[in-house]
Amino acid sequence: MNLANEPAVAGLAPAATDIHAGRRARLLDHLARTGGVAILPTAPSAIRNHDAEYPYRHDSSFYYLSGFPEPEAWLVLDGTNGETTLFCREKNVEREIWEGFHYGPDAAREQFGFSSAYSIAELDLRMPDILAHAASVHYALGTSAELDARVRTWLDGVRTRSRVGIAAPAIAHDVRVFVDEMRLFKDDHELDIMRRAARISAAAHRRAMQASRAGVREYELEAELLYEFRRQGAQSPAYGSIVASGANACVLHYPAGNAIARDGDLILIDAACELDGYASDITRTFPANGRFTGAQRELYAIVHAAQQAAIDATRPGASYDAPHEAAVRVLAQGMLDTQLLDRNEHGGLDDVVEKKTYRRFYMHSTSHWIGMDVHDVGDYFEPLDAAPRGDTPRARRTLAPRMALTIEPGIYVRASDDVPEAFHHIGIRIEDDAVVTDSGCELLTRDVPVDIDAIEYLMKR
The missing domain is CATH 3.40.350.10 (Creatinase/prolidase N-terminal domain)
Known part of the structure; x- marks a missing residue:
């Protein structure tokens, strides 16, 4: 036939x-x-x-x-x-x-x-x-x-x-x-599709950034994302799109709603396409009016630095937990520096990390596997045949070339009397998809800007 x-x-x-x-x-x-x-x-x-x-x-x-x-x-x-x-x-x-x-x-x-x-x-x-x-x-x-x-x-x-x-x-x-x-280990065919999916998703994020303005509704930005996904040939979103303005960005899985982005609000978009059976996953946070305020810049810089620390820790031979641990130390130090966490109450950096008091403002992990499923399959611990027997717990997975994972630290500050008012209702997450290489990692999703100045420049255009 x-x-x-x-x-x-x-x-x-x-x-x-x-x-x-x-x-x-x-x-x-x-x-x-x-x-x-x-x-x-x-x-x-x-x-x-x-x-x-x-x-x-x-x-x-x-x-x-x-x-x-x-x-x-x-x-x-x-x-x-x-x-x-x-x-x-x-x-x-x-x-x-x-x-x-x-x-x-x-x-x-x-x-x-x-x-x-x-x-x-x-x-x-x-x-x-x-x-x-x-x-x-x-x-x-x-x-x-x-x-x-x-x-x-x-x-x-x-x-x-x-x-x-x-x-x-x-x-x-x-x-x-x-x-x-x-x-868990992606072949060349899979990586080619994932790179194309990442490019489409990045283009959709750029489109949404440029469509943003004070007064835009969340679902309007979702429509820009979905249009770009389909326009470039992706079959569907990889998951329900998160488009969260203002305080909604402090809700981790907030679905795009009908809230209006106000002048001075940040907008958090966690959205990406699925192409030929493979997911991408991108989060960017940007100002609705195209300009970060001082407090927004301060917290954004902390999250950005935390992501870079996690990226630097994503390399073969490192533990799966290494990117998360690197991000947590930067985030925790930032929380102390900005007085989100009071030193007199919570102690120094090591105390905050050991007691996990940072989890008030950063409550999720930094990474998950990605591939055919957005939260892809694959053991987060060493395989059973490589694990010691007896009462010794299984070690966390060692990163190796061709593993693919997200890198997505964040800070989420709800209004509270014991945190500076300037930071109230600010939710920031930055997420990229990475593939472990022989010497480090390849970021698949950097066709959408992540630096503050680059975001503002794109939105001004």
Whole structure:
């Protein structure tokens, strides 16, 4: 079948078949060591209300291994014989009149390089045969009662044949342990998409900055962001956009509302796009009228310096916690210098850090993994096979090249009698996406300004 003229599905770029096949081969090698079978369903469609569905978004690990973008699909990898099987919707020309192009099993097998593909209607019939004589089964244990029940039903189907010499898997493993570790380290294909997503998101932030003015509503700036995401080809936001003016910026996950930015307010925007299945994540804070006040400059400079300290600490061989620890020391010192924290009450820098009293104004972590999911998978501790046994706690993860993470310190000052009034209702966060390199890190999102003077210059234009 010639698919050269078939449309892309769900707005995604055409799948890179060899890349996904290579990932499947790595998982098959792992499964072959234990004679295991891995089962990965994609995400289900979800009803928004009545008969209208939410825009469909695939399961990340399923797509990572398959490249297949449609709902109602399962991927099965058999480590006993190296076979890869897709179950998907049947080709249905009449349904395509309403929903658009569907691959169907035959085209899916050819286009995506599976050993075999069958109708989703055959899943329950064929799975007991695939699981027969496998030593272990690998799937996302405990994530869904429906999935657990489905697998148990298939295993029961194998066990009923034990008298005729067919053995059922005796061990169940969580497939996420291996797949999440694969996803933690980004390949060149992934980094290319993430860089493009970062450029689009940065352009959207620049657009919002230039559209800002006293009197603008938060949702108007959100509209500028969404327009730029789609105008440049991103399929959707990577998460719900945060556009927070004035005191709203002190609410960490504040959704863009209808509040009006007043003259003298800061606006915090935490928003970014998803492109071809990969997220970006940017936060910038800027003055609605284009000019920082003295108090805003003072706190912004502290957060900016904290981010730079965290960036400098993001390098191979460092602990995952190193960027956070570096940022915290700068932020805590700034809180003491500005009298957000009283030295007589809280002591010096080491006291503030040790007792975590800085958390009144900085209550979140500095980083999280980023990739296919905005809060991406990957263990934040060293893998179990590298961890000491016994009562010794697992060490935090050591950063290594091709890991991708955010760097996002902040300060959030709510009105209170015991802090200087000039700082009331100021919330500031600066966030960039970084990829660990051989010697440090690469910032993907610096196409949008971060320096005070550069922000003011852009907004003046």
